[in-house]
Amino acid sequence: MTTYWLEHAWLGTHVEPNVAVDVTGSDGTDGTGRITAVRTDVPTPPPGATVLRGLTLPGLANAHSHAFHRALRATVQVGSGTFWTWREVMYGVADRLTPDTYYALARAVYAEMALTGITAVGEFHYVHHAPGGTRYSDPNAMGEALIAAAADAGIRITLLDTAYVSSGFGKEPDRHQLRFSDGTTQGWAERASLLTDRPHARIGAAVHSVRAVPADQLATVAEWAAERGAPLHVHLSEQTAENDACQAAHGCTPTQLLADHGVLGERTTGVHNTHLTDADIKLIGGSSTGTCMCPTTERDLADGIGPAVQLQRAGSPLSLGSDSHAVIDLFEEARAMELNERLRSRTRGHWTAAALLRAASADGHAALGWPDAGTLEPGALADLVTLTLDSVRTAGALPRLGAETAVFSAGGADVTHVVAGGRVVVRDGDHVAVGDVASALTEAIAALR
């Protein structure tokens, strides 16, 4: 057993000083360690305890990631354009990925995530095959590269293996998209069924979008996920052009189409959920379908601001993702969701800081099929994320306002220590396994140029 003594701990509703947390069940390497006790009123560290100064939070969950988009950071900020012109640049990087280069990039990106307090990632993975659509000898070589990358970066992964079989409503995949396609969702299901859960990895499903999976093939993906009790994610109404094309092809909104084919439900998360009708919001909330907001990407790609307040009020649990990785910082995602709403409504305080942290932690983990993570309580996976309270950003904050400090003052750079499933991943700001994460990123990105 390992004992941690936390100077201040956020316990979901409030900050408690002087907390001891016992962790057991892991040899410290496989990330399955769990919290066995949380003891308050422990004024001095017990003998042998690891002391964590500052504010300790549960692990953060990055519920929506495309690891390879990290290679685009800054380089896509030259000139003007739209989501669709950005997509052409993104496809150029996708064309150059191999299992080896993708492993190296994803390991570095997941290490970057770990440095900011992220202990689980939902990887929305659709670059399945070699360029042109040729199968690798292991048809899941790319997915396996991502699972290995997460293990070596010390975080958990939910591989949201993504069905992507058409270019638009009734259109064949274009030349870039051949790598993404299994031909049909039946072909997708056969390949995805070869993937297996590991202690640090769960296999989930995704429908890329209503553009990429024909309506009559949606049920195959939904049934595959239902049989396994697996999470099912889908990009939903990120762009108005998708809504228009869906109306033209099917005479309904993308949300209605997904509802009609059994895709919505409590294991399902709609990613973005930006351009919705009132009826869409009712369908999503009424079916307990989750919403993953990706505010830094949505602003970067000029998507618009989704109706997160109304969705949550209607019954949709919220999670957060860094998606294109223009920024990797869940504190910024949480802050941006609230601040976007302030800009739109010209009123403040749509969520409490505690509610925003919950979206970034427990609710994000639940959306990825880890309902036993994201809280500091007995039985939970032992994720501890410690923020310094004396950086230039956080200095002067009152510890009892820890949630407010984390969301509205701190950034990922204030994370000093990360334990994921009992394994120490970040110590004193350094990634224990990867070491120089910046160099790992530089090399991995250079290999794709």
Ligand SMILES: [Zn+2]
């Ligand atoms: Zn996405």
